[in-house]
Structures are given as structure tokens and as C-alpha cells.
């Protein structure tokens with residue numbers, strides 16, 4: 001059996017040497033800089049989603065508007081939550097969350113589409129959710145076991161985006177029936 005005391009000493013020394021790396025240890029397998037860049041794209045996507053749902057919330061008019069408005073509002077709140085989780089993770093990885101409004105739409109995966117009537121707003125939201133689902137699924141596959149914590153965060157967001165897409169699809173169905 002090896003000398004246990006000297007091992008602990010090494011771990012202690014090691015932990016002190018790399019304090020500036022915060023939560024990132026030598027066990028971290030991913031390309032940290034690339035993960036931060038990708039997370040900043042996710043952050044932009046979430047912020048654009050907040051803005052789009054907010055706009056739709058305030059602009060919703062028509063017979064179905066009241067119930068639909070509540071969905072828009074709830075989604076805006078949840079997208080903001082996602083943006084916060086992502087910004088928090090960027091910090092843990094030693095990066096800086098990019099909140100610069102300049103270039104926001106370019107960094108975002110989904111588009112900011114205003115829509116004209118209630119139906120086209122819901123359709124644009126569904127499209128945006130489907131883009132997020134597709135790109136976040138790719139990120140989850142890419143991260144695999146190299147950064148399980150970031151992967152879990154993106155998976156948690158992905159789950160909610162699938163619920164959002166389902167909500168929007170159901171609203172479209174309900175409007176088509178009435």
C-alpha cells in the first residue's frame with residue numbers, strides 16, 4: 001500500500017495551486033473555452049426568447065388573447081430563468097456572460113420574430129422553440145461525458161423547451177378548432 005499521507009499532501013498542494021480555476025479541476029475533460037462560447041450562444045438564445053415572449057405578451061389581441069397571454073408571460077419568466085442558469089455556469093467555468101445587446105440577435109440560435117396576429121405569434125414561438133430543441137440536443141450530445149454538469153443544465157433547459165413547444169402546438173390546435 002502506498003503512502004496515504006503523502007497523497008493527501010499532493011492533493012492539498014494541488015488544490016491550492018489552482019485556486020484561480022474555481023470549480024474547474026484537472027478532472028474537467030471538455031474544451032473549456034469552447035464550452036463558454038457555446039454557452040454564450042445559449043444565453044443569447046434565451047434572452048431573445050424572453051424578448052419575443054414579452055413582446056407577444058403585450059401585443060396579444062383578440063378573442064383568445066387572455067389565456068394565451070398568460071402562457072406567453074409564463075414562458076418569458078422561464079426563459080429568463082434559463083438565461084440565469086447559463087450565466088451562472090459560465091461564471092463557474094471561469095468565463096464571462098455576454099449580455100451585450102449589440103450582436104445579440106446574431107449570437108442567438110433562434111430568431112426574434114414579432115408576428116402579426118395571435119396565430120402568427122404562436123407559430124413564431126413554436127419555430128423558435130423547435131430551433132432551441134434541435135441545437136440544445138446537439139450541445140448535449142457534444143458535451144457527452146466531458147462536462148456532465150453543463151450537460152445536465154442544458155438537459156434541464158431542453159426539457160422545458162419541449163414543454164414550451166408542446167404548449168404552443170396545443171394553442172395552435174385549439175385556435176384552429178374554434
Ligand SMILES: [Fe+2]
Nearest residue numbers: 046078079082
Ligand atoms: Fe429557454
Ligand SMILES: [Fe+2]
Nearest residue numbers: 129160161164
Ligand atoms: Fe422556450
